[in-house]
Amino acid sequence: MRALCFVVLLFVSSVALAAEGTTVTVRCRESCSVLLEGKSGRRVSDSQWEFKEVPAGRRRIEIKGALGLPKVSSYVDIPEAPEATVYMDSRLRLGVSPGPSSSTPPEGGTTKPAAPPERKKDDTSRLHLRCHKPCTVTMDYARRVSGTSSALTLHEVTPGRHRLDVSFGLGNKDQHGFIDVPAASEVFVQVSDAGLQVSNTKPLGR
Structure with missing residues (x-):
């Protein structure tokens, strides 16, 4: 009987968590504005935003800098947890860790968020682009490659969905x-x- 009650309690707890969603904190490296699935959250500080009742799963996050210029547009996987923190690393990539943010700005200044663990180099991919004329390619508003050739290559691309902007x-x-x-x-x-x-699309190195 006790075992049955314990199972029922776990089930009710998981249902309640799914209904309430996750509180997501997004920490930038500098002053920013953030949209999650196209919606604005609560501004905690110049570089931190909070979003309540976010359903678990793959969610789109858009980050703009102090002047309103796009910086990052990417998808992240929100875990089934009461709280989760989204970090931006030095290469403008987003990482997610379950639980609340542990970094607290000291008096008179701010701290940079801890970067998420680096992916193994073996996991990264290579992106080959062939334009019908010489072009410039920007990935996720940050990485840019250009040249006089119509064939360009981006190395060490992290798995996931990436935005490409191609200019001729x-x-x-x-x-x-x-x-x-x-x-x-x-x-x-x-x-x-x-x-x-x-x-x-083919496995790398084959």
């Missing part, structure tokens, strides 16, 4: 889109006036 220069239509990158893979993307299209 003045007088030409730019292209934008999202690409899902598997771990330890080579992804080939064709860029044309019609948009971005993945033409092939």
Whole structure:
């Protein structure tokens, strides 16, 4: 009987947690504004935002800098936990850790959030882009590659969904889109006036 009551209690607790959702704290490295699934949260400080009752799962986070310029647009996996903290590292990548933020700004200054654990290099992927003319490619509003060639390569791309912005220069239509990158893979993307299209994906090194 006691065992049955314990199982029922666990079930009720998990249902309650799912209904309430997760309190998500987003910590930037500097003053920022944050949207989660297109909605604004509560501003805790210049570099910290809080979102209540966020359902667990893959959620989109957009971060803009002090001047309103886009910095990061990425998806993160929110855990089934009462609280979770989203950090931005020095390479403008987002990481998630269960539990509340443990960093407290000291008097008279601020502290940088602890960076999430670095992914193993073996997990990163390579992204090959072929444009129909010389182009400049920006990934997640941060990494940029360009050249006189129409073929460009981005190395050590973390798995997940990434935004690509492709510019062909003045007088030409730019292209934008999202690409899902598997771990330890080579992804080939064709860029044309019609948009971005993945033409092939294969394991890295094969």
